Amino acid sequence: MKKVRIANGAGYAGDRLDAGEILIRNGNIDYLTFECLAERTIGLCQRDKMHDPNLGYSRLSEERLRRTLGPAKEYGVKIISNLGAANPAAAIKLIQRICDEQGIQGLKLAAVIGDNVFDHVADYYDYDVLEFPGKLGDIRDKLISGNAYCGAEGIVEALKNGADVVITGRVADPALALAPLRYEFGWTLEKNPHQFGQGILAGHLLECGPQSTGGTYADPPYKKALDLAHMGFPIVEFEESGDFIITKPKGTGGEVTPDTVKEQLLYEIHDPTAYMTPDAIADFSHATLKQVGQDQVLVVGATSHGRPEKLKVNLCYKDSFTCEGGVTYGGSSSLQRAQIAGEMVKERIKIMGIDADEVRVDYIGFNSLYKDKISRMICGENMVFPEIRLRVAIRVKDYAAAVKFRDEFDSLYGSGPFACGGVTMAISEIINVCSVFVDRSIINVEVKYWEA
Amino acid sequence: MKLREIAHSRGGDKGDISNLSLIPYNEADYEKLKEKVTAELVKDHFSELCHGNVTRYEVPGICALNFVLDKALGGGVLKSLAQDKHGKTYSAALLEMDIDW
Incomplete structure (x- = not known):
């Protein structure tokens, strides 16, 4: 068989x-x-x-x-x-x-x-987008690719x-x-x-x-x-x-x-x-x-x-920039000191006039994955950690603002609380994806051949 | 008892939606698991992480449940500011749920 x-x-x-x-x-x-x-x-x-x-x-x-x-x-x-x-x-x-x-x-x-339908992506500007309210044309200047599944x-x-x-x-x-x-x-x-x-x-x-x-x-x-x-x-x-x-x-x-x-x-x-x-x-x-x-x-x-009946077209677009900084505190009061530093960084974002669309503060080792409720449930009464890593991530509109935050985070060594190490910062450009649905007849699949 | 003692799970992502399977090690536990682990309980467990609906699908062929959590990935896997953008660690959080077995 x-x-x-x-x-x-x-x-x-x-x-x-x-x-x-x-x-x-x-x-x-x-x-x-x-x-x-x-x-x-x-x-x-x-x-x-x-x-x-x-x-x-x-x-x-x-x-x-x-x-x-x-x-x-x-x-x-x-x-x-x-x-x-x-x-x-x-x-x-x-x-x-x-x-x-x-x-x-x-x-x-x-x-x-x-x-690849990106060459005629303008044909789809009037289409509704699955992921957010509005039309594809609303983000026309940010689009970088369009491909049908x-x-x-x-x-x-x-x-x-x-x-x-x-x-x-x-x-x-x-x-x-x-x-x-x-x-x-x-x-x-x-x-x-x-x-x-x-x-x-x-x-x-x-x-x-x-x-x-x-x-x-x-x-x-x-x-x-x-x-x-x-x-x-x-x-x-x-x-x-x-x-x-x-x-x-x-x-x-x-x-x-x-x-x-x-x-x-x-x-x-x-x-x-x-x-x-x-x-x-x-x-x-x-x-x-x-x-x-x-x-x-x-x-x-x-x-x-x-x-x-319809095929999904996946479109990539330039969304934003993010920057994240991390630093690790040691000792039995590490969570408390990381929290002081976290509040300090949030205050510094305001003082330095960094225009952040979103700020997230995590304490790695305690609540970075599950926030407080589930994390506390897992910890039980034991809220003493030998080390905690503060992580602050922000979303900004442009690269310059991301650099501003990176440089600010670097200054935390000097002015922040006692006993930390391992400061790192990283900037990323966020390429996001959205989708529209199109008639099958629009997509013409072709096969080309070569020899090797 | 924690769910992890009787079941396992894997987390998947699509945009801002997380799905978490719940698979009893022993297929004979499936019916009881259906009674004990409702969409409401899962929504309550994930109240700080999931900001939308929780839908539960039954998968009788493999004796498993599938929970779909809307608005649970910080605006979407590509955009999220979270460390675990895919929510793969949510599966371990599901298994930390205490149930009266």
């Missing part, structure tokens, strides 16, 4: 660089995906592209591809990735250069484009035409796995709604890399930490029925159990009966899991109900 094995070697742009090669060599896989695009990644990559037309793909792509293109050719594994980000064609050039340097020949390369169709077309490496910009994360399944089994949404649901669930379980195989999981004594330094990344093995097993390469760390898979199944899910993707609206509510071997979990029962 035909089986298709798909693995994911990256759950985000900065994920472990050695995972892909291990999957190719030890995973007995047919397809390797890399999921490299968080929501704002394209905005940052679009800026890289504006500075240099040869850039605009996701960071670490070069190192990731240098480690995997040769082994993929050797083992006949096809690579599918959204690492193209704002510039899939530039990523193809990068692949050609790596192939030249490493003597790899005979690969067909494909770029899926059409998601596309489905699997461009990747399917590339695979039908014999591509060995498929590079995309923005596609829905689960499409990276659904596409090879559609290609291999010939599924259509009309005839195979159940298989689409299973394929989207598999894509969802794969998309965050080791988050389904024991990553972000360990919590002794309840959940063991199992050789996290050699964490195995996930593999799914599909049958034509749509049933699949999720597993990981032999000899790697982590574990695959119903509990590790359940955590990822609900990760970033709202209504489990309606997980929206461009390919279908998936329903995970009656999916079930069963351990069928060591590090093997059988997944059945997901389905889908039609597909959304």
Whole structure:
């Protein structure tokens, strides 16, 4: 019986660089995906592209591809990735250069484009924005990128035409796995709604890399930490029925159990009966899991109900600047002294005339994550800390104001309370994301081909 | 008893919305967990962190609950001034809830 094995070697742009090669060599896989695009990644990559037309793909792509293109050719594994980000064609050039340097020949390369709608973003100025009241045109001067979440169709077309490496910009994360399944089994949404649901669930379980195989999981004594330094990344093995097993390469760390898979199944899910993707609206509510071997979990029962009429377009825009300062106090009265310093910094922001839209004061070690109520509940009566780090973060409109706060925070050593160390300051530009929904007919997905 | 003794959780983010799964280690505890951990209790527990509604979804196939907390991530993960912008640590806070089991 035909089986298709798909693995994911990256759950985000900065994920472990050695995972892909291990999957190719030890995973007995047919397809390797890399999921490299968080929501704002394209905005940052679009800026890289504006500075240099040869850039605009996701960071670490070069190192990731240098480690995997040769082994993929050797083992006949096809690579599918959204690492193209704002510039899939530039990523193809990068692949050609790596192939030249490493003597790899005979690969067909494909770029899926059409998601990038920034050239005609003005067409959407009248559209309502999901995240805030108002129209997209209200922030027209701040916009830096616009990309539609596309489905699997461009990747399917590339695979039908014999591509060995498929590079995309923005596609829905689960499409990276659904596409090879559609290609291999010939599924259509009309005839195979159940298989689409299973394929989207598999894509969802794969998309965050080791988050389904024991990553972000360990919590002794309840959940063991199992050789996290050699964490195995996930593999799914599909049958034509749509049933699949999720597993990981032999000899790697982590574990695959119903509990590790359940955590990822609900990760970033709202209504489990309606997980929206461009390919279908998936329903995970009656999916079930069963351990069928060591590090093997059988997944059945997901389905889908039609597909959304509109596609989501994700737009990145320049929002604000933030600056944060930190300093650590020591000794049994450290919290009290950090609080004196925190109040002092707030007063200094006013004295120095720093126009802050938002100020946040945290006491790391006590309440920086949960504020007071939950933190006190966890501490109980014990409110003595050997050390506390004061953290003050502010939001300002421009870089100059951020610098002003940074310089002010630096002066805290001299005038603040007793016994502190480790002052640090950091300024960040905030690139935010908003979205509008557009008709499918507006988005024209195209596939282009090259040889390596 | 603290929830962490019988269940585990993972926190996810979408914009200003946090979702927290609640998964009993023993599937036989699912029905009782449904009775004991309501959306109202979770909203009260997170009253300083979540400034919107809390919706609870039941996920019978895997015997788990999914709590969706609106306006809980400081204006959104990309914008938040918080140290933990994604609210991944909220899952541990959920498990600190005391329940009468």
